[in-house]
Amino acid sequence: MTRCRAARGKVSSFTLRPPDGAKRKYLTFICIHVSLHLYMRELQTPEEVRSWFIKALRQLWPVATGSLSLRRGRCIRPNCPTCASGKLHSSYALYGRRGKRRFSLYVPNRIVPAVRKAIRHGRRLQELINEAGVRYVRALKRDDVSKLPKR
Numbered sequence: 001m002t003r004c005r006a007a008r009g010k011v012s013s014f015t016l017r018p019p020d021g022a023k024r025k026y027l028t029f030i031c032i033h034v035s036l037h038l039y040m041r042e043l044q045t046p047e048e049v050r051s052w053f054i055k056a057l058r059q060l061w062p063v064a065t066g067s068l069s070l071r072r073g074r075c076i077r078p079n080c081p082t083c084a085s086g087k088l089h090s091s092y093a094l095y096g097r098r099g100k101r102r103f104s105l106y107v108p109n110r111i112v113p114a115v116r117k118a119i120r121h122g123r124r125l126q127e128l129i130n131e132a133g134v135r136y137v138r139a140l141k142r143d144d145v146s147k148l149p150k151r
Contacts, residue, residue, distance in 0.1 A: 046139045053132045060125050064118035066096025068107065094119075 044052075072088040074080075082089060092107040094115060107115050 062118040
């Protein structure tokens with residue numbers, strides 16, 4: 001498999017060539033690398049990483065995990081005019097997991113935008129946790145090296 005490598009904020013392209021004997025069709029792919037990485041100072045202490053994380057965390061409320069999906073189906077009423085005409089009723093549902101169990105939760109139309117925002121924040125929170133882990137380990141390593149006696 002060919003991977004696309006692009007510098008942050010740059011566009012690159014590559015072409016896949018078929019194996020010998022195959023039809024000569026070329027596929028060109030264009031990759032755009034967008035980075036949401038928050039840059040850190042060169043020398044950051046573990047306490048500064050903690051402060052950065054808490055400050056970034058304050059901006060992420062409301063938060064939710066899972067996915068929002070539009071469902072279409074028939075209702076339980078025996079003589080429903082909408083179902084009789086062939087149209088289906090639509091409703092939104094939040095799907096997710098609690099431990100090992102899956103769940104589905106009805107979401108009224110009026111709160112769909114708020115739930116979408118919460119899911120977006122939940123994904124951003126996961127990215128933030130990953131970034132905080134990297135920053136924290138780097139800060140600990142720098143802190144550890146600075147405490148070693150010089151030779």
